[in-house]
Every structure is written in structure tokens, then in C-alpha cells.
Amino acid sequence: MMNARDLxxxxxxxxxxxxxxxxxxVDNISFQVIPGECFGLLGPNGAGKSTTIKMLxxxxxxxxxxxxxxxxxxxxxxxxxxxxxxxxxQSLSVDGVLTGYENLMFFGxxxxxxxxxxxDRVPLVLELMDLKEAAHRQVAxxxxxxxxxxxxxxxxxxxxxxxxxxxxxxxxxxxxxxxxWKHIQELRRHHLVTLFLTTHYMDEAQELCSHIAIMNHGxxxxxxxxxxxxxxxxxxxASMNDLFVRFVGPIDSEKGDLNNVSKIRRIARRLS
Amino acid sequence: xxxxxxxxxxxxxxxxxxxxxxxxxxWTIIELETLKIFKDPTEIISRSIQPALWLILFGEAxxxxxxxxxxxVSYLAFLTPGILAQSIAFVSIFNGLAIIWExxxxxxxxxxxxxxxxxxxxxxxxxxxxxxxxSQLIVVIIVASTLGVHLKWSxxxxxxxxxxxxxxxxxFTGFSMIxxxxxxxxxRMMGIGQLVTMPxxxxxxxxxxxxxxxxxxxxxxxxNPLSYLVNGLRGLFLSTSYAQGTDIGILLMVSLLxxxxxxxxxxxxxx
Numbered sequence: 001m002m003n004a005r006d007l008x009x010x011x012x013x014x015x016x017x018x019x020x021x022x023x024x025x026v027d028n029i030s031f032q033v034i035p036g037e038c039f040g041l042l043g044p045n046g047a048g049k050s051t052t053i054k055m056l057x058x059x060x061x062x063x064x065x066x067x068x069x070x071x072x073x074x075x076x077x078x079x080x081x082x083x084x085x086x087x088x089x090q091s092l093s094v095d096g097v098l099t100g101y102e103n104l105m106f107f108g109x110x111x112x113x114x115x116x117x118x119x120d121r122v123p124l125v126l127e128l129m130d131l132k133e134a135a136h137r138q139v140a141x142x143x144x145x146x147x148x149x150x151x152x153x154x155x156x157x158x159x160x161x162x163x164x165x166x167x168x169x170x171x172x173x174x175x176x177x178x179x180x181w182k183h184i185q186e187l188r189r190h191h192l193v194t195l196f197l198t199t200h201y202m203d204e205a206q207e208l209c210s211h212i213a214i215m216n217h218g219x220x221x222x223x224x225x226x227x228x229x230x231x232x233x234x235x236x237x238a239s240m241n242d243l244f245v246r247f248v249g250p251i252d253s254e255k256g257d258l259n260n261v262s263k264i265r266r267i268a269r270r271l272s
Numbered sequence: 273x274x275x276x277x278x279x280x281x282x283x284x285x286x287x288x289x290x291x292x293x294x295x296x297x298x299w300t301i302i303e304l305e306t307l308k309i310f311k312d313p314t315e316i317i318s319r320s321i322q323p324a325l326w327l328i329l330f331g332e333a334x335x336x337x338x339x340x341x342x343x344x345v346s347y348l349a350f351l352t353p354g355i356l357a358q359s360i361a362f363v364s365i366f367n368g369l370a371i372i373w374e375x376x377x378x379x380x381x382x383x384x385x386x387x388x389x390x391x392x393x394x395x396x397x398x399x400x401x402x403x404x405x406x407s408q409l410i411v412v413i414i415v416a417s418t419l420g421v422h423l424k425w426s427x428x429x430x431x432x433x434x435x436x437x438x439x440x441x442x443x444f445t446g447f448s449m450i451x452x453x454x455x456x457x458x459x460r461m462m463g464i465g466q467l468v469t470m471p472x473x474x475x476x477x478x479x480x481x482x483x484x485x486x487x488x489x490x491x492x493x494x495x496n497p498l499s500y501l502v503n504g505l506r507g508l509f510l511s512t513s514y515a516q517g518t519d520i521g522i523l524l525m526v527s528l529l530x531x532x533x534x535x536x537x538x539x540x541x542x543x
Contacts (some may be wrong), residue, residue: 082387091381112285
């Protein structure tokens with residue numbers, strides 16, 4: 001068996017930086033993601049996680065540094081990057097007026113799939129995401145967990161090499177969260193999709209991620225598997241929560257501005 | 273995933289070359305927007321009330337006092353293409369709101385991470401708005417005919433009407449997308465929408481011929497794209513002697529301009 005570290009990385013980030021005005025949102029970070037991994041970017045609100053993800057999926061250009069995604073440069077080969085990735089944004093991205101089936105058909109076409117190809121592919125994805133029964137129901141009548149599953153289905157429809165999930169369980173109730181985790185794990189284990197996710201939930205990172213990078217104030221504080229983090233922290237039995245406190249300090253619960261709070265409330269309201 | 277299996281999963285339209293794929297993308301955007309309009313037609317229905325009211329209330333009353341010199345035709349007949357142009361412009365301008373809503377939702381961000389070219393997305397949205405405008409065209413024709421406006425029908429007139437309706441909605445939708453990208457929030461877009469539509473309407477030739485306007489207003493009317501839409505439609509409705517080549521040319525030019533500008537401006541909606 002080949003050592004996982006010898007595989008060519010799916011994502012290779014070098015010296016990434018991004019500022020908004022005088023605020024350094026991302027400050028000279030570097031890391032890599034190995035195929036088949038679930039890479040978790042963990043950190044408090046405002047740590048720079050979303051900015052990092054937006055640069056990797058070509059929505060924002062970096063101020064400095066480079067990143068290679070699936071062998072393509074995000075700055076000079078954006079079109080190729082976009083073809084080879086899937087993205088589940090933090091805010092909701094499916095159309096409530098349409099049915100689940102129609103939403104998937106629409107996105108498939110944007111990836112250049114023909115109607116005929118999609119008629120074979122879409123039912124498979126609906127089944128994979130446990131949405132077969134609800135396929136022809138309007139998305140406005142879906143539960144929060146179903147909406148999120150549809151969004152993940154949308155992101156994996158064109159069989160991308162890597163899927164980016166930005167805070168996938170924000171706004172979900174605990175039952176729906178655990179159900180969604182199962183689906184995410186299944187994607188990785190049975191369908192060999194590489195996952196890159198951001199989260200500020202410690203338990204989520206511990207449950208899902210095979211590799212964790214903790215981010216704070218735009219910098220990566222520590223980066224490794226759960227075992228490696230425990231080793232670095234010299235806390236052999238520590239939970240993700242303990243490790244987070246050890247590396248970042250106690251979580252500042254007052255973080256996140258009005259915009260941030262209202263955004264999360266809006267998502268939660270739409271998901272409930 | 274091996275190279276071979278990855279190859280077989282490529283979308284088949286992509287193999288037809290970049291130009292076909294581009295058109296396919298534009299068509300997909302149009303298809304989606306149209307589907308959405310038909311799933312929830314309340315918007316079209318409520319929007320068609322305004323032009324009907326203009327014709328029935330304002331048009332009927334003003335026809336009686338013969339205040340505006342409109343030559344051989346009745347004022348109502350003169351007004352009809354003006355109201356049509358107005359409602360095409362207004363319906364299209366409020367597309368900017370829908371686009372901001374899509375940004376707030378996250379749909380826009382997601383579409384921008386797919387291989388769709390930004391210019392294809394903008395063009396698709398511009399063309400899709402035509403569906404809404406067609407509904408206005410139908411309402412205006414029905415109301416005007418009921419009120420006794422005699423419309424001259426022929427094949428090339430119908431083609432012309434459809435053509436001008438497309439050009440008008442394409443331009444004003446592109447225009448609203450640029451404004452949306454500049455103002456970024458729904459509240460501001462509502463305000464700007466109101467602010468823009470009134471002067472646009474009154475400085476055009478929709479309500480009165482350019483010849484009776486004071487000099488300064490004539491200058492404004494001549495740089496107002498709505499005037500060219502009115503002129504084009506009026507020529508078709510009344511077969512007055514308007515140079516339609518100029519109207520088509522100018523509308524095409526400004527549409528191209530807002531398409532290019534919108535493509536540059538559109539991604540900035542995210543920042």
C-alpha cells in the first residue's frame with residue numbers, strides 16, 4: 001500500500017494572502033489536501049475560512065500566493081478549476097420554486113451535460129441523497145436536511161474530484177446534522193470524493209475530518225490528523241474541543257458581527 | 273478516479289466545442305428563468321395591471337381633450353406603443369431586484385463556480401426577461417384593441433413588434449443588472465428603480481411627440497434609449513414615417529454595451 005503522503009495533492013496552497021482594506025483576512029497560509037481525504041478547516045467566525053474557500057473555488061482572487069486545484073492554477077486556469085470542483089455554499093443555493101429534480105437538471109446542464117445524460121444521472125444522485133420520493137416536490141416544501149442533501153447532490157452531480165463544503169450544517173437541528181454527517185461520510189468512503197470543508201463546530205471536525213487545520217486571525221495555527229494534533233498538544237486523549245482551546249484559546253463567543261448573525265439566522269429560518 | 277472513467281463522464285455537449293457549449297449555457301439560463309415565471313405567474317399578472325390602467329384611465333381621458341397634436345391618429349393610438357415601451361422598460365428594470373435576491377440566497381455564487389462563462393450568464397438573463405415583456409405586449413394589444421385602437425396587422429409588423437420587444441427588454445435588463453451590481457442591496461435597488469423609471473418615462477417620447485417638447489427636453493429625449501424603443505414600436509403600430517433602421521441600430525448598440533459592461537460588473541456584486 002502506497003503511503004497517502006506520496007499521492008499527488010488535490011489541493012496545493014502556497015503562501016495565500018487576502019486583505020479587505022486594512023484587515024488581513026488570510027495571512028500567508030500554505031497547506032495541501034491528499035486525494036480521498038476529508039480536510040477540515042476549523043476556526044472561529046472571522047478566522048478567514050470562508051475567504052480561503054472562496055479563493056480556492058475562484059470566486060475571489062488572492063492578493064498573493066498560488067493554489068493548484070486538481071492540477072490547475074486557480075489564477076490562470078479558473079475555467080478548468082470550475083469544471084473539476086463541486087461547491088456547497090454556506091447560504092442556500094437551490095431554487096425553492098423548482099422541484100429537486102429540476103434543480104439538479106439545471107445544474108447538470110451548466111456543466112455541459114446533455115438532457116439525455118442527465119436523465120440517467122439525476123435519478124442516481126437523488127437516490128444517493130435519499131431524495132427519490134421527494135424528487136418531484138417543490139423544494140420550498142423540503143425540510144432543512146433535505147435542502148442540504150439536495151445541495152450536496154447538486155455539487156457531486158458532475159462527478160467532481162473535490163467537493164467544497166462551507167459550514168454545511170449551520171442552521172440545522174441536531175438530528176438533521178447527524179443524518180447529514182452520515183451522507184457526507186458515505187460520499188468519501190464509498191464514492192471516493194475528496195472533501196474540503198470549513199466548520200466552527202468542534203464535534204463536526206472530529207466526526208468527519210481525517211485531517212484538520214485550525215485557523216485563527218487569518219493564519220493556520222496547527223495542521224494534522226487528530227492523532228498528530230494530540231501529539232503536538234501533548235494531550236493523548238483530548239477531544240477536538242480541548243485541542244481547539246489548547247491551540248486557539250477559549251472560544252470568544254462574542255465574535256461575529258451583525259451581518260454574520262443575521263445571515264446565520266436567515267439560513268436557520270429557511271431551513272426550519 | 274482513473275483518467276479513462278473521468279473522460280467518459282464529461283458532459284457530451286462539451287465535446288461539441290466551445291461555441292455550442294456557450295449557446296447551450298445561454299439556453300439553459302433562459303429555460304430556467306422561463307420555467308420559474310410559469311411556475312409562479314402572479315408577478316406577470318400583477319405587472320400587467322399597470323399598463324392596462326394607463327391606457328384605460330389616462331389614455332381615455334386625454335383622448336377627449338385633444339391637447340397633444342398627434343396628426344391623423346387618436347391620442348390613444350399614439351399612446352399605446354408608448355405605454356408598451358414603458359411597461360417593457362419597467363418590467364425589465366426590476367430584474368435587478370431578482371438578481372440581488374439570488375446573490376443574497378447564494379444561487380449566484382454557486383452558478384459562478386460552474387464552468388458557465390459570465391457573459392453567457394448575463395446574456396441568458398437579458399434574453400430570459402423577454403418572456404415577461406411578451407406578456408406585457410399581449411396585454412397592451414388586447415386592452416388597446418378593446419378600447420377601439422385600430423392596429424394594422426401584417427407578418428412583418430408582428431416580427432417587428434417581437435423584435436423591438438426583445439431589444440427593449442434585453443437592453444433594460446442589462447441596464448438593471450449594472451445598477452444592481454453597483455448598489456448591491458435590495459432596499460437601494462428599490463429606491464434607485466423608482467428614481468430611474470419616472471424620469472426615463474417622462475423624458476421619452478412615450479406620452480408626447482418630441483417636436484412639442486422644449487429644447488432642453490428634446491436633448492434629453494434624444495439620449496434616452498426608451499425614446500428609440502417608443503419610436504420603433506410606434507412606427508410599427510401606426511406606420512408613421514419613422515426611420516426604424518436608426519432605432520434598431522441604437523438599441524442594438526446600447527444592448528451590446530450593457531452586455532459587455534454587465535459582464536465586467538456582474539461578479540462585483542459578490543464583493
